[in-house]
Amino acid sequence: MRLLDTALCAMVIAAAFFAVEPSRALDPATISSADSAASPIEWFMRGFKAYQRGDKDKAIESLRYAAEKGHPGARWKLGRMYADGDGVTEDDFEAFKIFESIVREEEDDTSGSPNAAYVSSAVVALGDYLRKGIPGSPVRIDLTQARQLYFHAATFFGDSQAQFELGRMLLNGEGGKANPRQAARWLKLAAEKGHVGAQALLGYLLFDGEKIALQAEPVRGLALLTIALRHATPGESVWIRPLQEEAFALASEVDRRTALAYADEQMKPDEPQQQVVQKN
Numbered sequence: 001m002r003l004l005d006t007a008l009c010a011m012v013i014a015a016a017f018f019a020v021e022p023s024r025a026l027d028p029a030t031i032s033s034a035d036s037a038a039s040p041i042e043w044f045m046r047g048f049k050a051y052q053r054g055d056k057d058k059a060i061e062s063l064r065y066a067a068e069k070g071h072p073g074a075r076w077k078l079g080r081m082y083a084d085g086d087g088v089t090e091d092d093f094e095a096f097k098i099f100e101s102i103v104r105e106e107e108d109d110t111s112g113s114p115n116a117a118y119v120s121s122a123v124v125a126l127g128d129y130l131r132k133g134i135p136g137s138p139v140r141i142d143l144t145q146a147r148q149l150y151f152h153a154a155t156f157f158g159d160s161q162a163q164f165e166l167g168r169m170l171l172n173g174e175g176g177k178a179n180p181r182q183a184a185r186w187l188k189l190a191a192e193k194g195h196v197g198a199q200a201l202l203g204y205l206l207f208d209g210e211k212i213a214l215q216a217e218p219v220r221g222l223a224l225l226t227i228a229l230r231h232a233t234p235g236e237s238v239w240i241r242p243l244q245e246e247a248f249a250l251a252s253e254v255d256r257r258t259a260l261a262y263a264d265e266q267m268k269p270d271e272p273q274q275q276v277v278q279k280n
Contacts, residue, residue: 047074056087067098074079075102076118077123092129093137099125120157121147127165131174143175154186163190164198169184171201171211180205180212200228200240207247222247222259227266 038046047062048106060081066074077100084090099122106119113119127149133141147169151164163186169175170183184205203224211214225244232240248256 017095028116040066040069040074043069044071044074044093047077051077051087056081060087070105072102072115072118073107076122079122083125092134093139096126096134096137096139096263099129116157120153120159120162120243123153123157124159124162127153127162131165143169144166145175147175154189158189160190160193160195163187164195167198167201171205181214183254184212184214194231195238196228196231196236198235199237200243203228204243204247206252219257219259219262222251222255223262223266226260226263230263230267231277 029033043062043066047059050056050062052061060078063074063078063081067078075098079095079102081087082098083089083095102118102122106113106115121151127146129139130142130146130149133139147166150162150166150169153159154166167183167186167190170179170186172178184202185199187202187205187265191202202224204222205212205221206214206217207221208218222244225240225247229237229244242280251259
């Protein structure tokens with residue numbers, strides 16, 4: 001099943017007019033006859049090992065050759081490296097083209113396919129780019145298409161990041177009509193898989209219930225917010241902490257104690273915990 005509809009295909013056609021820099025192609029003259037006979041997985045492993053030991057130049061070279069031979073994992077890693085500026089100059093449009101090629105060429109885009117993880121991640125990455133656009137490239141903001149891509153990854157792959165992003169778009173009415181209750185359902189699916197952002201946002205919605213037109217669940221909501229904060233990275237805690245502190249301040253003393261006790265039960269004993277608000 002092809003994931004790309006007419007709108008995205010148009011962007012791909014436009015992208016084709018942007019030539020890839022010659023330096024990004026592997027020079028055949030530098031490849032020995034023995035190396036040229038190596039399989040894509042062998043080149044991928046060479047790149048992976050080079051990346052692990054910090055030799056990013058060698059990693060890029062090997063991954064490119066594996067990618068040219070059709071290894072989806074190599075293409076995905078190259079895409080991530082360009083997206084993150086990891087060992088190469090950050091280039092979102094180059095990353096977009098790589099992720100698009102993974103999605104376009106993988107016909108068997110089901111959760112049971114061997115390359116499902118790569119395809120799913122690539123679909124989500126394309127959704128992220130279409131949500132924000134890429135300055136100086138043919139990729140423009142297209143919230144409707146981004147929402148469709150997240151929906152596909154959320155539905156066919158059960159991707160928790162896609163479920164979270166789809167939930168946020170449904171909640172805020174991005175790319176279509178707002179549907180808070182449907183948003184909560186997608187957030188619940190992602191939260192059950194341990195997605196920190198989904199746990200926090202779902203907890204915030206459940207705390208008073210008003211936005212999703214359901215009865216308030218302050219204990220469950222505060223517990224989810226607390227669990228999310230304890231698992232959050234520094235970047236995530238920037239927006240999760242204010243939500244948790246707001247709910248904590250509004251909760252009754254009984255609800256606070258019950259929620260914190262539940263959160264403690266859900267945490268593994270050896271897991272580090274961020275300090276959370278516990279004011280009287």
